[in-house]
Amino acid sequence: MGCCGPVSVYTPAEVVEETGFSLDTLRYYEKIGLLEPVERNAAGQRRFSQEDVGWLGTIRCLRDTGMPIAQMLRFAELVRAGDHTIADRIALLEEHDRRVEAQIGNLTERKRYISDKISYYRSVL
Amino acid sequence: MGCCGPVSVYTPAEVVEETGFSLDTLRYYEKIGLLEPVERNAAGQRRFSQEDVGWLGTIRCLRDTGMPIAQMLRFAELVRAGDHTIADRIALLEEHDRRVEAQIGNLTERKRYISDKISYYRSVL
DNA sequence: GGTTGACCTGGAGTACGCTCCAGGTGGGAT
DNA sequence: ATCCCACCTGGAGCGTACTCCAGGTCAACC
Numbered sequence: 001m002g003c004c005g006p007v008s009v010y011t012p013a014e015v016v017e018e019t020g021f022s023l024d025t026l027r028y029y030e031k032i033g034l035l036e037p038v039e040r041n042a043a044g045q046r047r048f049s050q051e052d053v054g055w056l057g058t059i060r061c062l063r064d065t066g067m068p069i070a071q072m073l074r075f076a077e078l079v080r081a082g083d084h085t086i087a088d089r090i091a092l093l094e095e096h097d098r099r100v101e102a103q104i105g106n107l108t109e110r111k112r113y114i115s116d117k118i119s120y121y122r123s124v125l
Numbered sequence: 126m127g128c129c130g131p132v133s134v135y136t137p138a139e140v141v142e143e144t145g146f147s148l149d150t151l152r153y154y155e156k157i158g159l160l161e162p163v164e165r166n167a168a169g170q171r172r173f174s175q176e177d178v179g180w181l182g183t184i185r186c187l188r189d190t191g192m193p194i195a196q197m198l199r200f201a202e203l204v205r206a207g208d209h210t211i212a213d214r215i216a217l218l219e220e221h222d223r224r225v226e227a228q229i230g231n232l233t234e235r236k237r238y239i240s241d242k243i244s245y246y247r248s249v250l
Numbered sequence: 251g252g253t254t255g256a257c258c259t260g261g262a263g264t265a266c267g268c269t270c271c272a273g274g275t276g277g278g279a280t
Numbered sequence: 281a282t283c284c285c286a287c288c289t290g291g292a293g294c295g296t297a298c299t300c301c302a303g304g305t306c307a308a309c310c
Contacts, residue, residue: 012287023287024269043276045287058242065235069267083249090246093239100236104229110190111225114218117183121215124208137257148257149299168306170257194297 009039010048019056026056034059034069034076055079065100134164135173144181151181159184159194159201180204190225 012023021029026046029035035055038046062072075092078085137148146154151171154160160180163171187197200217203210 022269025267027289028268041277043287044289045276061235061238065232065239086246086250090243090250093243093246097236097239097243100232100239104232104236107190107225107229107232110186111222111229113186114190114222114225118215118218118222121211121218125211125215147299150297152258153298168257169259170306 008050010050010053012046012048015048015053015056018053019060021056021060029056029059032069032073034072036080062096065096066103067096071096133175135175135178137171137173140173140178140181143178144185146181146185154181154184157194157198159197161205187221190221191228192221196221 010018012026015021015026016023019026026035030038035052038048038052041047059072062075067075071092075089078089078092135143137151140146140151141148144151151160155163155171160177163173163177166172184197187200196217200214203214203217
C-alpha cells in the first residue's frame with residue numbers, strides 16, 4: 001500500500017490456513033512456477049504477500065473446477081506477461097468456463113440417473 | 126431371454142463402441158472385479174452379455190460423477206450379494222447423490238467467480 | 251490357405267498431483 | 281540459555297486409474 005504502512009505479509013502457516021492448500025502443495029506450486037518465487041525473511045523462510053494470497057485464491061478456484069496444472073501454468077504466464085495478454089486470458093477463461101458449464105450439465109444429467117436408480121430400489125423394497 | 130432365441134452378445138469392439146470405455150479399461154475392470162468374469166467363446170475371446178453392457182452403463186454414470194473405483198467395487202459386491210442388500214445400495218447411492226449435488230453447487234459457485242473475472246478483464250480491455 | 255486384424259495374457263510404464271522424509275537451521279517464548 | 285516448533289531443501293514415494301507393450305493365438309474374408 002503506502003510507502004510507510006505495514007505491508008501485509010503472511011507466514012506459511014497463515015497461508016495454509018487461508019487458502020486450504022497444504023504447505024507441501026504451496027512449495028510444490030512455487031517449485032513448478034505456478035507461484036512466483038516467494039519473498040523470504042533473513043532466515044530463508046517464506047513470507048507471502050497479499051498478492052500471493054490473492055493469486056492462490058484464483059488457483060484454488062481453477063483447481064476446484066478441474067483445470068489441469070499445465071493450463072494454470074499457461075494462465076500464470078499470461079498474467080506475468082502483462083496487460084497485452086488480457087485478450088488471451090479472456091479466451092482461456094472462457095474456454096474453461098464452457099468446460100465448467102459442460103461439467104455441471106453432465107453432472108446434473110447423471111444425477112437424474114442416480115436418483116432414478118434410488119427410486120427404483122425404493123420401489124423394490 | 127427364451128430358451129431358443131438369440132441372446133444378445135457383444136464383441137469387445139462393440140462394447141468399446143457402446144460404452145466409451147477402452148478395451149484396456151474393460152479388461153482392467155474385469156481384472157479388478159468391477160466386472161464379473163466375462164463369458165468367452167471357444168477361442169477365449171470375450172463375449173459380453175446384455176447385462177454386462179447394462180452394468181457398464183451404471184459404472185459409466187458412477188465414474189463420470191466422480192465415484193472412486195473402490196466404492197464402485199463395494200457397490201458391485203452389494204449387487205452380487207443379492208436382494209437383501211438393497212437398503213445398503215440405497216444408502217450408498219444416496220450418499221453419492223449428495224456428493225454429486227455438492228459438486229454441482231460448488232462448480233456453480235466457482236463458475237460465478239470465473240464469469241466475474243472474465244467480465245472484469247472485458248472491462249479492462 | 252494365406253493374410254490381416256481383432257483379440258489374448260501378464261506385467262511394466264505413465265500421468266497427474268501431490269505427500270512424505272531425512273537431516274538440518276532459525277525464531278521466539280519461558 | 282534452552283527448548284520446542286515452524287520452517288527449510290532435495291529427492292523419493294505414493295495413490296489413482298488407467299495405458300502400453302511384447303509375444304502369441306484365432307477368426308474371417310478373399
